[in-house]
Amino acid sequence: MLLTSLLLTLLSVVAAVPASRALGRDAGWVLAAPLLAAAGVLSAAWTGDVRTEQHPWIPAVGVDLDLRLNGLALVFAMIVLVIGAAILAYSSRYLSRDRTESRPGSFYLLMTAFAASMLLLVLADNIVVLFVAWEFTSFTSFFLIGRSGDHARDPAIRTLLVTVGGGLALLAAVAIMMVTAGTASLSGVLASDIWQDPATSTVLAVLLALAAFTKSAQFPFQAWLPDSMVAISPVSAYLHAAAMVKAGVFLLLVFSPVLAGHAVWSTLLIACGLITALFGAITALRQHDLKGLLAYSTMSQLGLLTAVIGVGTPAALTAAVVHTVAHALFKSALFMLIGIVDHEAGTRDLRVLAGRHVRLPVTGTALTLAAVSMAGVPPLLGFVSKEGLLDAALGTPGPAWAAPVVTGAIALASVFTVAYSGRLVLGALGRWGASPAGTTQPWESARGDQVHEAGPAFWTMPRPE
Structure with a gap:
């Protein structure tokens, strides 16, 4: 489930440019949804005990995509995901209607990439x-x-x-x-x-x-x-x-x-x-x-x-x-x-x-x-x-x-x-x-x-x- 939350956040990264081309600044509403879904997944995964997952990455040097959810990681993940979703929604009205001036595609791509990076940071084991x-x-x-x-x-x-x-x-x-x-x-x-x-x-x-x-x-x-x-x-x-x-x-x-x-x-x-x-x-x-x-x-x-x-x-x-x-x-x-x-x-x-x-x-x-x-x-x-x-x-x-x-x-x-x-x-x-x-x-x-x-x-x- 921890990997699922990361994949949901990455979904917002992948969708950022296409959604921005189709919806302009209003893409913020759509891109906020995967972040909220990821927050829901992590909340459901939290049972009060430390939860860990191991996924192979570079086993030759002992570097794997190990994830851990404890109380501290959950608190910071909620900050990243819930506040991130709110700010993406806020951006849907803050950005200019002029797509050339506001460049919503690059903005949403970078914002969602940052959210994914922060979530990986707090879950990394x-x-x-x-x-x-x-x-x-x-x-x-x-x-x-x-x-x-x-x-x-x-x-x-x-x-x-x-x-x-x-x-x-x-x-x-x-x-x-x-x-x-x-x-x-x-x-x-x-x-x-x-x-x-x-x-x-x-x-x-x-x-x-x-x-x-x-x-x-x-x-x-x-x-x-x-x-x-x-x-x-x-x-x-x-x-x-x-x-x-x-x-x-x-x-x-x-x-x-x-x-x-x-x-x-x-x-x-x-x-x-x-x-x-x-x-x-x-x-x-x-x-x-x-x-x-x-x-x-x-x-x-x-x-x-x-x-x-x-x-x-x-x-x-x-x-x-x-x-x-x-x-x-x-x-x-x-x-x-x-x-x-x-x-x-x-x-x-x-x-x-x-x-x-x-x-x-x-x-x-x-x-x-x-x-x-x-x-x-x-x-x-x-x-x-x-x-x-x-x-x-x-x-x-x-x-x-x-x-x-x-x-x-x-x-x-x-x-x-x-x-x-x-x-x-x-x-x-x-x-x-x-x-x-x-x-x-x-x-x-x-x-x-x-x-x-x-x-x-x-x-x-x-x-x-």
Whole structure:
């Protein structure tokens, strides 16, 4: 059944170009169906116990298409498939009606290929297959960013260089694990005794952390994430909020059972995670572009996840998984909703929106709910996940000062989260930075223009007409 879910996702890849030629941008509705079917298959396959499948691939070198479904893989697979299906449906109205301008064929082909790569990544029980899927996510991201126009070429290249650099670190880790453990099986590697050797475990901890940091935009590799915002909103919502950036989080969670408590691993994750969380949160407050604000806020939330995974206790790992789900939900929704604002207003600059009469009651309500969840206000899921992070931080092992420092940094980042969440809502609704009556700022050339709601179809899916 695990292979069936992969084949269903590949079906959407094969059908992407023909469906786009026949239906144009509306192909998104058709291509979302196999992803939802794959999610249904995996849900039916999950019985509470680990499920494995072995399929021959390159037996001569011990590399097979081994698949494994456990609780962690199921959570990430649902993020990939369900949110992916929602974003494909959203894209059916976001893309331009002009087929030449929007190029729906290449867009849907790359988006579905990314979904298939991510699903293979989270289901892989072979470290070589995991590496191949990891690299495919980097290349599909590169092409999705680059297709946005000439202005996107340099950001796409910078993103590729950083993520592929992390891929090289992962490749080195894969080679060391295969040689020392004598197997390419992920389950076998995790169960082997190579983690008891201080030198081997330290090298692997550094390499795996580097790979995860590049993919999840952690200090000092964080600059590529704001760069990637040149991509259109569906790409940002899926790759750079819900899925690709979570690949690094997934890698950290997979190897946490064997590296939790390792001094180098914990120090790298906690230190770099907290630096990223605070840097991203503070920088988000200075952004005028609403999508840029979301990019830095994503960086900050990923930093919180990385730091809590570094804590390494069972409570911390559980809190990280819960916050991963919460973040994927509210952040992908926010990117899509800001996409509606941009589509209807023709701008994401909160200074320009302050000069417009913004009338987006449905979009505004949904945007406010998602932002309130991001801010951690009860009773929404974001509140539950943030409380879990703080509770886990209080149990940070190590010196007596470790728990107060980690908890204080997470609390401070959370305060900034409330601030930039408020700035996001007020900015999107044209309530931020409006000039006093009778004055005009240089960016307010369109003062008085009406920004209207996206249309009745939005009630079922946040998408602009």
